[in-house]
Amino acid sequence: MMAGHLLEVRGLSVDFHTAQGAVHAVRNVSWHLDRGETLAILGESGSGKSVSASAIMNLIDCPPGDIDSGEVLFEGRDVLKMSDEQRRQLNGKRIAMIFQDPLSHLNPVYTVGFQIMETMTTHGVSKADARARTLELMERVGIPDFGTKIDAYPHQFSGGQRQRLMIAMALALKPDILIADEPTTALDVTVQAQILALLEELQKETGMGLLLITHDLGVVAEVADRVVVMNSGEIVETGSAAEVYRNPHHPYTKKLISAVPGTGGMAASLGTGIRPLLDVQGISKRFGDFLALDEATFTVLPGETVAIVGESGSGKSTLAKALLRLIEPTSGAAFYDSRDLVTMPPKELFELRRDIQMVFQDPTQSLNPRMSVYQIVSEAFAIHRDILPKDRWQGRVRELLEQVGLDASHMRRYPHQFSGGQRQRIAIARALALEPKLIICDEAVSALDVSIQAQVIRLLRGLQERLHLSYLFIAHDLPLVRDFAHRVVVMQAGRIVEQGPVRQIFEAPQADYTRSLIAASLHPDPEVQAERRAVRELRREA
Structure with a gap:
């Protein structure tokens, strides 16, 4: 490799020692990052991408982890040979990191302002200057009412706002390198687009190198200059984002690309004249003065997949829980096989639960x-x-x-x-x-890697064909909905703003909100995504 890279990893190997023997998490990995560049490390869970980043930040627990070999050169100096004190001076100030789940990495008992300020006061900035800089950063990353929100706690912010706060914390000391570990995985498409645009804008302002760890090819297409593909702890392919997508060489890369949703055909509507399995009529739910669900009306036919899409807070999960009577609807009716779920007595509802089942987003929490x-x-x-x-x-x-x-x-x-x-x-x-005859899937595949996600969708589709199942499929991943659903219901702020066959929704959306959701969805092809970005910028200028 040529000299002069901002960050260079050479022959890095990391092992974890377990009762069953050594696990080779990272094996002989080499790559580099230059100033102002975005390098994406692409791979699924267990590929070693996050372990590589943890080694850079000295976040690997040793034991059981062990950096077996290699160098991590920052401006030519091997950070693996630095003392703990030297690493503390480097981390946060010159190299910063934002994590996938901000709620797990923000301390719930301290205000967000204190936590952002602490990043600076630890490195010698006065409290007054740190508070002023925190207010500036919170405004810069788009936190509303930042003057009062500086004294709020993490749970008082939405998921997208918490991720923005993590970005503010990471950028507090204007680092030369920002490591972003799956920064948008659990976010809605519009919030994801905002976070990626913010990172790109901040990168242009500061000239920092951005190391992006992800399993999302759409994110790679949107922001990456170069890509490193990892599988089972090894690098299997490198190149520009366009080269890797258009001309992949390794079978693993080809498998990842083939598993990406949103490029296949769309399902045909089941037609009219079929008696609905589920007929929802004006279901509403009010929490105190807050109307979370406002007169939702739609149907689900036998053997049909109806997708419910919308951002966090749109009422999707509230609707699912109201239909299952996990929460009691305020008004409305939901007829399942001509029987009203809302007014059904407990004994009858207990018997009916055989016919309606639910698969939750996080199986780690839903399985005992x-x-x-x-x-x-x-x-x-x-x-x-x-x-x-x-x-x-x-x-x-x-x-x-x-x-x-x-x-x-x-x-x-x-x-x-x-x-x-x-x-x-x-x-x-x-x-x-x-x-059951109806399964409600509440973000059932959103946390899965792309190839595992494809496997689960194939499984659900196969079960539907064999058992004539109906699905109410709640999701924020529009390419996945495009491939899987027969019809789509679009929700915003508790209301259904549009519904119809999947082809109509994706090719001729009527509502501005639907159009904004589709426009914010990322395409895995860097050339297609570049064209979409150019169109967005023209509209913004107009």
């Missing part, structure tokens, strides 16, 4: 960690005792696990012993145990 897979899936039979004799439970659990593509011999294992995609398959098996 103290129960084995067998206990989790068979719990439905224990609750609804008339479904299946106990001597047939094990055989049925085996069938269900095989149906969702899991090894039935693993039914005695516990949730923590499975990957995220496998845990979501367990959640789907649990939902299928009662042979």
Whole structure:
């Protein structure tokens, strides 16, 4: 490699020592980052991308972690050979990092202003100057009412605002390098677009190098100059964002690109004249003076996938919970097979829950960690005792696990012993145990890697074809909705602003809000995304 790079990683290897032996998390990794450049490290969970960044920031726990070999050169100096004191002077001031989940990395008992100021006072800035700089930063990253919000706590901000606060904290001392570890994964498309635009704008202002860790090819297409693709701890491909997308060489890169949603055909509408399985009429939910759900009306046909899309706070999850009576609707009706879910007495509702099941966003939280897979899936039979004799439970659990593509011999294992995609398959098996007719999927694949996400969607589609299932599919990933749904319901601020067949929504949207959502969605092809960006800028200037 040529000399003079702002940051250069040479032959880095990191091992983690476990009871089962050494895990080679990173193996002989080399790459570089220049000033003003954006380098994306692309790969799925377990690829080693975050471990590489943690080694740069000295965030690897040693033990069990061990940097086996390599150099990390910042302006020609090997940071791995620096003392702890030297690293403290470097981290935050010259090299900063923002994390995927800001709520986990912001201290809940301190105000956000204190936490941003602490970044500066630790490096010798006076409290008065630090507070003034904090107010300036909060305004710069777009925090409303920053003058009063400086004394607010993390839980008082939305997810997008918390990520903006993390960016403000990272940029407090104008670092030369910003490491962004999955900074937009859990954000809505419009908020994601705002965060990426903010990072790009701040980079132009300061000339910092941006190291972006992601599994999202759309994010790569939007902001990256170069890409490093990692798999199983190794670099398998490098090149410009356009080169890697247009002409991938490694099978793993090809697999990632082929799994990206939003480029396939769209499903045809099931047609008219079919009696709805679910007929929702004017469902509303009020929390005190706040109207969270305002007269939602739509239908779901047998064997149909209806997607509910919209940003956080639009009322999607409130709608799902109201339909399941996990919260009580304030008004309206929801007829399932001609019976009103809203007024149904508890005993009848209990029986009906066999027909309507739910798969939640985070299987780590929705699966009981103290129960084995067998206990989790068979719990439905224990609750609804008339479904299946106990001597047939094990055989049925085996069938269900095989149906969702899991090894039935693993039914005695516990949730923590499975990957995220496998845990979501367990959640789907649990939902299928009662042979439902309608499954509500609340962001069921949003936290999964792109190839695992594609596998789960293929599974759901296959189950729908075989079992004639209906899905109410809540999501903020519009390319995924485009590929999977038959019809789309668009929600904003608790109201349905538009609904229709998937082709109509994506090719001829009527509502301004729908158009803004689609415009903010990222395309994995850098050339297509560059054209979209140019159109956005022209509209902004106009």
